[in-house]
Amino acid sequence: MDKLELDGIPTTTRSFLQVAATEEAAPPLRVVQIEGLVILKIIKHCKDHSPSLVTGQLLGLDVGSVLEVTNCFPFPMREEDEEIEADGANYQLEMMRCLREVNVDNNTVGWYQSTLLGSFQTVELIETFMNYQENIRRCVCIIYDPSRSDQGVLALKALKLSDSFMELYRSNNFTGEKLREKNLSWVDIFEEIPIKVSNSALISAFMTELEPDTPVTQCDYDRLQLSTSSLMERNVEFLIECMDDLSLEQQKFQFFYRSLSRQQAQQQAWLQKRRAENMARKSAGEEPLPEEDPSNPIFKPLPEPSRLESFLITNQISNYCNQINGVSGQSFNRLYLMKALHED
Amino acid sequence: MASSDRTVLQFSLSSSSQSLSAKVHPLVIFNICDCYVRRPDQADRVIGTLLGSVLPDGTVDIRNSYAVPHNESIEQVALDIEYHHNMLISHQKVNPKEIIVGWYSTGLGVTGGSALIHEFYSREVQNPIHLTVDTGFTNGGGTIKAYVSHNLSLGDRQIAAQFQEIPLDLRMVEAERIGFDMLKATAVDKIPSDLEGMEASMQHLLVLIDDIYKYVDDVVEGRVAPDNKIGRFISDAVGSLPKVSPPVFDKLVNDCLQDHLLLLYLSSITRTQLSLAEKLNTAAQIL
Numbered sequence: 001m002d003k004l005e006l007d008g009i010p011t012t013t014r015s016f017l018q019v020a021a022t023e024e025a026a027p028p029l030r031v032v033q034i035e036g037l038v039i040l041k042i043i044k045h046c047k048d049h050s051p052s053l054v055t056g057q058l059l060g061l062d063v064g065s066v067l068e069v070t071n072c073f074p075f076p077m078r079e080e081d082e083e084i085e086a087d088g089a090n091y092q093l094e095m096m097r098c099l100r101e102v103n104v105d106n107n108t109v110g111w112y113q114s115t116l117l118g119s120f121q122t123v124e125l126i127e128t129f130m131n132y133q134e135n136i137r138r139c140v141c142i143i144y145d146p147s148r149s150d151q152g153v154l155a156l157k158a159l160k161l162s163d164s165f166m167e168l169y170r171s172n173n174f175t176g177e178k179l180r181e182k183n184l185s186w187v188d189i190f191e192e193i194p195i196k197v198s199n200s201a202l203i204s205a206f207m208t209e210l211e212p213d214t215p216v217t218q219c220d221y222d223r224l225q226l227s228t229s230s231l232m233e234r235n236v237e238f239l240i241e242c243m244d245d246l247s248l249e250q251q252k253f254q255f256f257y258r259s260l261s262r263q264q265a266q267q268q269a270w271l272q273k274r275r276a277e278n279m280a281r282k283s284a285g286e287e288p289l290p291e292e293d294p295s296n297p298i299f300k301p302l303p304e305p306s307r308l309e310s311f312l313i314t315n316q317i318s319n320y321c322n323q324i325n326g327v328s329g330q331s332f333n334r335l336y337l338m339k340a341l342h343e344d
Numbered sequence: 345m346a347s348s349d350r351t352v353l354q355f356s357l358s359s360s361s362q363s364l365s366a367k368v369h370p371l372v373i374f375n376i377c378d379c380y381v382r383r384p385d386q387a388d389r390v391i392g393t394l395l396g397s398v399l400p401d402g403t404v405d406i407r408n409s410y411a412v413p414h415n416e417s418i419e420q421v422a423l424d425i426e427y428h429h430n431m432l433i434s435h436q437k438v439n440p441k442e443i444i445v446g447w448y449s450t451g452l453g454v455t456g457g458s459a460l461i462h463e464f465y466s467r468e469v470q471n472p473i474h475l476t477v478d479t480g481f482t483n484g485g486g487t488i489k490a491y492v493s494h495n496l497s498l499g500d501r502q503i504a505a506q507f508q509e510i511p512l513d514l515r516m517v518e519a520e521r522i523g524f525d526m527l528k529a530t531a532v533d534k535i536p537s538d539l540e541g542m543e544a545s546m547q548h549l550l551v552l553i554d555d556i557y558k559y560v561d562d563v564v565e566g567r568v569a570p571d572n573k574i575g576r577f578i579s580d581a582v583g584s585l586p587k588v589s590p591p592v593f594d595k596l597v598n599d600c601l602q603d604h605l606l607l608l609y610l611s612s613i614t615r616t617q618l619s620l621a622e623k624l625n626t627a628a629q630i631l
Contacts, residue, residue, distance in 0.1 A: 040370060040371045041371060044371055077438075102379060200381050202479060203373070206373055223542055223545040224545055224546075236607065236610075239611075310621075318615060321611035321612075321615050324608070324611045329542075330539070330542050331600070331604050332604060333539075335597055335600055337546065341585070342585070342590075
C-alpha cells in the first residue's frame with residue numbers, strides 16, 4: 001500500500017520526502033468493520049459444510065485504526081495430497097483476479113475459519129497468523145461457530161495475536177524466565193477485537209422492505225428453546241478432555257523440575273568430592289583439579305519444556321468455561337420464564 | 345408477445361412450469377446489490393449468473409450468485425463467457441452441488457437484450473430462471489421478480505420468447521436468524537451478546553402476550569367482534585402448556601436449575617485452577 005494513501009488523516013501537509021522518510025507509526029487496530037454480505041457468506045459456507053471445519057479468505061481495506069472487511073471467498077476442502085497445494089494457490093489467484101474484474105477490493109486482510117464449540121486455539125492457528133503477518137501488515141482471523149447459531153447467538157469473533165506474543169514466538173523461547181520478563185500470561189496471546197457491522201444504503205433499503213411483518217422472528221424461536229442439554233454435554237466433554245491435556249502438560253513440568261533438582265544434587269555431590277580431592281592434592285603439593293568438568297554428563301543443562309502448549313490449552317479451557325457460563329445464563333432466564341408462565 | 349386475431353400462436357407450456365416456483369436466499373440479494381454498487385461507471389445494469397439447486401418438488405432454490413462483466417449497447421450485448429466459466433469452476437470447487445439455475449439483471453422489467461442473454465443461458469441449463477432486481481426503486485419499492493421464458497412459435501417457426509412471471513419465495517430465514525437489525529442498519533456498533541439477545545427475544549414475547557391479552561379483553565367487553573379462528577388458536581396455544589401438577593413442575597424446574605448451577609460451579613472451579621496452575625508454572629524459579 002502506498003504510504004501517501006495511508007496518510008488519510010493528516011492535519012498538516014508534509015513534503016513527500018518527509019513522509020517517505022518517517023516511519024509511520026501504525027495506529028493500533030481498534031475495530032473490525034464487517035459488511036453484512038461477508039457475514040452471510042461466512043455463515044452460509046460454514047453451515048453448508050458443518051461439521052467439518054472450513055476456511056476462507058477475507059478481502060478488504062486497512063484504513064487507520066479500522067480494518068474494513070468488504071468481501072470474502074471460501075477455500076475448497078483440501079485433501080492431503082501434495083499436488084493439491086499448487087491447485088490451492090491457483091484457485092486463490094484465479095478468484096482474486098476474477099473478483100478484481102468486478103471491482104471488488106483485491107486486498108487480503110486475513111482469513112476466516114469455522115470452529116466446533118470454540119476449540120480453535122491451536123498451534124496451527126498461530127503458525128498461520130505468523131505466515132500472514134509476514135506479508136500483510138495487519139490481518140485478523142474471524143472465527144465463526146455454527147453450532148451456537150442453533151441457540152440464536154451469532155458467535156462471530158475477530159482475533160489477532162498480540163505483538164508481545166509475536167516477538168516471543170519468533171524467538172521461539174518459552175521458558176519461565178522469558179515469560180516473567182515480559183509479564184506475559186495466557187490471556188495475552190490472543191487479542192479480541194470488537195466487530196462493527198456496516199451495510200450499504202442500497203442493501204439496507206432492500207432489507208427494510210423484505211423484513212417480514214411478524215413481530216417474532218426465527219431468531220426468537222431459537223433463543224426461547226428449552227433444550228440445551230446436548231450443547232452443554234458437548235461443552236463439558238471437551239472441557240474434560242482439555243483438562244486431561246493440561247494435566248499431562250503439568251506432569252511434564254513436574255518431571256522436568258524433579259530431574260533438574262536431582263541433577264543439581266548430583267552436581268553438589270560431585271563438587272564436594274572434587275573439593276575433598278583438591279584438599280588432598282594440596283596437602284600432597286600437587287596442582288588442584290578444576291572445579292568444573294563440562295564433559296561430565298551431569299553438568300549438561302536440561303532443556304526446559306515449552307509452555308506454549310499449556311498456554312493454548314488454558315485458553316481453550318477458559319473459552320469453554322465462558323461458553324458454559326453464557327449458556328447457563330440463558331437457561332436460567334428460560335427456566336424462570338417457564339416458571340412464571342406456569343404460575344398463571 | 346403480440347397475438348394476432350387470425351393466426352393462432354402456439355404456447356408450448358411444459359407441465360413443469362405450472363408448478364415452478366423459486367426461492368431466493370438473502371445472500372443472493374446482498375451479492376446483487378454489492379455488485380450493483382461496485383459496477384463500472386459506464387454500465388447501466390449488472391448481469392450475473394445464479395447458482396443453486398433444484399429441490400425434489402420442483403422448486404428452484406437460488407443460493408448463490410456472481411456477477412459477469414458485460415458490454416451492452418443498443419445493437420448488441422456481449423457477455424464475458426470465459427469469465428463466467430472460470431468463476432463457475434472456482435465456485436464448484438467449493439460447492440460441487442451448486443449448479444447454474446439461471447441469471448439475474450438489475451433494473452425493472454425485461455428488455456430486448458435480455459432475451460439474447462436468456463437464450464445463451466438456456467444453452468447452459470434447461471429452463472433457466474431470470475431474476476430481475478429493481479435497484480432503482482422505480483415503483484417506490486424494490487421489486488424482485490423471477491421469470492421463465494417460453495418460446496412462441498408460429499407453426500414451425502420460432503418468433504419470440506415470452507417471459508412469464510413465476511412465484512418467488514422471498515422468505516429470508518437465514519437473515520432472520522442473524523437478526524434484521526444487523527442487516528438493516530447502515531452501521532451497527534456491536535454484535536449483541538448472549539444475554540442481550542435473550543432480553544430482546546423476551547421483550548418480543550412480552551409484546552405478543554400483551555397483544556393477545558388486549559384482544560381477549562376487547563372481545564369479552566364486546567369492543568371487537570370475536571373471530572372463532574383466532575379464539576381456537578389462542579385456546580390451542582394455552583392448551584399446549586403441559587398439564588403437570590405444581591409440585592411435579594416445581595421439582596422439574598428446580599432440578600434443571602440445580603444442574604445448571606452445578607455446571608456454573610464447575611466452570612468457576614476450573615478457572616480458579618487455571619490461574620493457580622499458571623502462577624505455579626511461571627513462578628517456579630530454577631535455583
